[in-house]
Amino acid sequence: MKPLPPVLWLQAFEAAARTLSFTEAGNELGVTQSAVSQRIRLLEDRLGQKLFVRHPRSLTLTPAGQAWLPSVQEAFTRLAEGTAEVFGPHPEAPVTLRATPVMQQTWLVPRLLEFHRTQPQVAVHLVSAIWTEDFGPEGADLEIRYGRGDWEGFEAHSLGAESMLPVCSPEVAERLHSPADLAGETLLHALGFAVGWPAWLEQAGVPGLDRQCPSITCDNQVTTLTLAAQGGGVALTHDSLLARRDDLVAPFSLTVPSDERFWLVRPLRLRWRQEAGLLWDWLMRFAD
Incomplete structure (x- = not known):
């Protein structure tokens, strides 16, 4: 060799x-x-x-x-995992939590702030990731991933079933009375989700309407929601994340269920630290 x-x-x-x-x-x-x-x-x-x-x-x-x-x-x-298993991380190393930007801004922030108030001695390093491959190769103690929860070598707990629905600014919503009114509106697409505009429009009874609409496609949901909040179009989002946005409204009540969802995840092979366990136990309170 x-x-x-x-x-x-x-x-x-x-x-x-x-x-x-x-x-x-x-x-x-x-x-x-x-x-x-x-x-x-x-x-x-x-x-x-x-x-x-x-x-x-x-x-x-x-x-x-x-x-x-x-x-x-x-x-x-x-090599990193083996080193952590045998020797453990540095005792003062922060707990690394990796999550998608939209999950950080909506679901995670209030829970993380409350955790910090109760456990101020635990340092947390928050890392952003969008795609599944962004969750490596650097190690993380905990992760919040989006998908079907079928990642080999990880323990995964669902954070709840998800459905997708359209959202926009209040001004745009005033002219949307039925799904057919979306014709001519700018549709904001976020890549990487099983349920997108074609699936929602089909369930709404207006299949193919997206072909009559201008579009902007982004690689993350944070950008589509920001554009929507500024009157730049209509975006799809998870109904569980809408409650914490006061700049967006849902013009229609129809939601389309998805077989994808957010998961609280940790690698099985890493040596578990007390500090990481405290944050894991805190976030597990909100899992299914």
Whole structure:
């Protein structure tokens, strides 16, 4: 078996491949951009293949780099988990909680503030993630994920069934008396949800109406809700999250159930800390 490349080279590759920037990778690793570039060049020489395509102002991964990245990330994840299992985290390390931005702004913030009032000695590090792949490779003590709850290697508890419904500003709602009135309105789409506008419109009895509407598509629900609140269109959101928004109203009562929902999640393989357990127990009060 050939010896593995030095860890510093692997770290440089993982950071650069994740950020697609030698500069950002250097900032993350605490070294210069040129140091990252040199380590990547040495790594490519060792492997005998290019890992990046270098454009004038950007980077892309080669097919070999794309294929190798998951293995490198998994190796670092296993190493971090194994270290935590055997030695435990630093006793003063904060509890890392990862969640989607919309969940942070609506459901999580009031509960986290109340937890802080009762357990001020527990430091919490809140990290944002949008897509499922954003939940790694860096470890987190707890996570609030969106999906079907079928993640291997994790304990997951539902935070309640979810349904989707349209929301908009009060001014826009004044001209929406039935779903058919959405014709010509801007529909705001958030990617990554099983129930989107086509599904809701079909249940409302106006299938295909979205083809008569301008649209703006965003990669997260926070942006679509912000646009909707400013009169920029009509967005879909989870009915459980609407109660804490005083700048949005639901023009229609129809909700469409989804088989996806938010889950309180923790990895099974990590050594459990008392501080993380306190936050887990607090949030579990709100699980099904």
